[in-house]
Amino acid sequence: MVSSARGTYDFVVAANRLPVDRHVEPDGTTTWQTSPGGLVTAMESVMRDREGAWVGWAGFPGEAPEPFDDGPLRLVPVPLSAEEIADYYEGxxxxxxxxxxxxxxxxxxxxRSWWHCYRAVNERFAEAVCEVAAEGATVWVHDYQLQLVPAMVRDRRPDLRIGWFNHIPFPPVELFAQLPWRASILRGLLGADFLGFQRPDDARNFRRACxxxxxxxxxxxxxxxDGTDDGRTGAGPRTVRAASVPISIDASGFQRLADSPEVCERAREIRESLGDPDVVLMGVDRLxxxxxxxxxxxxxxxLFEDGDIAPPDVTFVQVATPSRERVEAYRTLREQIEATVGRINGDFSHLGDTAVHYLHQSYPREEMAALFQVADVMLVTPLRDGMNLVAKEYVTARHDGGGALVLSEFTGAAEELRAAYLCNPHDIEGLKETIVRAIRDDPAEKSRRMAALRRRVRRHDVQTWAEEFLAALASAPQRPRGRSRR
Structure with a gap:
């Protein structure tokens, strides 16, 4: 809801990025299009019918555009210089x-220079939030890039209700303790009233770290x-609730998309272009x-080497969306993956029969929904993941009740999607056995598993997640309100 007297809002979201990307047309005009990221996809339906403000970086260096409207949302860009992008974000x-x-x-x-920049950028986000938040507003801060913002906002605006949600894992204290600025991060987070995490283990890790x-x-x-009044952000006694509130997807919206005639026809075209194999294995990940x-x-x-699978009967499609390509570890990873794909195809592909199709590019949601329908076995096997919404999108897209989901035990999704074919991705032999089982299992067994997975996602969709988070925030322990410092 908008407070028209001061142009402020009763609901404010703060995230590293705005939910839109800038596109400059050939004639020089500027348009804004919805971003493809997981946070935006999850929050899109939550914000669709809710007036509020979204504070975030516009996605390019230099001066930020003036605030502008995107439907009911007021978008408030935060500027970042090229040096700040390198130090705060990439660093x-x-x-x-x-x-x-x-x-x-x-x-x-x-x-240390990265830390100082991270702190300065978090200050800038906090100031922007305080500018657009109405008296007593609800503020929802997102993710690891903005862990200092809750306390910085609290310090300026004790009248606000502040929540923070972590989209990635929170580490065990034995790992978190390596961080030289560990106490400052925790003090920053303890400025919130409620802290939401993907898994119960993440919330326990946070409480142990505190x-x-x-x-x-x-x-x-x-x-x-109890805190200490030592001038550091986040000081002061407080009681904060930290609990698991696993994120989900707009299941009904994604199912409508997957059910559309255009997407179904595109799925048929994709399968035909792959040579209409008996089994399509697929992975869809950010690189x-x-x-x-x-x-x-x-x-x-x-599996190709052992003869358990072979083209043209079985083919593997790996979609790897480009990511953070200026960070050295990601450039190295891309080189390693492309070399491995080349070796497998060199050893096992034949003319017209490709063992591995590697696609290093981004696709719109319509294309992804079609790809999901093509995948007879979806391999979602991260070494560690906060949730992994691809797993939930896949089972939602399979309106035919077919398909099989091979899912890593180390995803947040594994806490909910117990009917998947669970695996330990570090155990290569075990992973191979799980893939073969997902291919060869009785169709009735696979159908039973998929039905259970679809029910779970349908009943715990993104609206349920948002309602549970905001209800937890509203009922979090109250503290006496001080004066706002603007």
Whole structure:
């Protein structure tokens, strides 16, 4: 709801990116189109019928555009310089926090200059939030890039109701303790009233970190911290609730898309273009070392080598959406994956029969829905993932009741989608056995599993997630409100 007197809003979302991307047309005019990211996809239906403001970076360096409207949403761009993109986003967020929060699959990098930039950018986001938030507004902060924002907003606007949701895992304290600025991160998060996590383990990891690092007390899902009035952001006694609220998708909307005649026809075209194989194995991931693509390719290569699968009867399609290509670890990963794909195809493909189709590009949602319908076995096998919405989109798209989902135990989705073919992606032999079982299992068994998966996603969709999060935020422990510092 808009507070027209001051141009402020009763509901404010803060995320690293705005939900739109800028496109410059050949004639020089500028248009804004919905972003393809997972957060935007999840939040799109939540915000569709809700007036509010969204604070985020516009996606390009330099001066930010003036705030503008996108339907009922007021979009408030936050400027980032090229240096800040390198230090705050590519550096601290994605070369320090991301690997640390994903089991240190690659070693995190610690630079003091990155930390100072991260803090400065979080200050800028907090100021923007406070500018557009009405008195007593609800503020929903998202993800690991903005972990200092809750306390920074609280320090300026104690009248606000502040929630934060973590879309990625939160690490065990034994890993989190490596972070030189661990106490500052926790103090930043404890500025919120309610902290939402994908899995119960993530919430427990956070509460354990608060005990170990800050000396806080934890009882049930609440953290009680006395704080100290030492001038640092986030100081002061508080009680914060930290619990699991797993994210989901707009199941009804995605099913309507998948059911459309255009998408069904496109699925038929894709399968025909692949040579109409008996079995299409598929992986759909952002190109990231957490997604287990190298392990998956190793398992696929060995299955071809062992003779368990062979083209043209079986083919594997790997969609790898480009990601963070200026970060060295990602450039190296791409080179390794492309070399492995080349080796497998060199060894096992024949003229007209390709063993592995590798697609390093982004696709619109319509194309993804068609690809999901083509996949007889979907391989969702990350080494660590907060949730993985691809798994939920896949089962939703399979309106025919067919298909099979091979799912890593180390995704948040595995907590809910227990009827999937669960696997340990580190165990290559076990992964191979699970893939073969998903291919060869009795059709009735696969149909039973898929029906159970579809029921779960349908009953726990993104609207349920948003309602549960906002209800938890509204009922979180109250604190006396101080004066706003604008």
């Amino acid at each position: 601290f967020s994605n070369d320090t926090l991301w690997p640390l929060y994903h089991d240190v699959i690659v070693p995190p990098t610690f630079h 005990r170990a690092v800050l000396g806080a007390r934890a009882a049930g899902d609440q953290v009680r911290w 990231d070392y957490t997604k287990g693509i190298r392990h998956r390719l190793r398992a696929i290569g060995e």
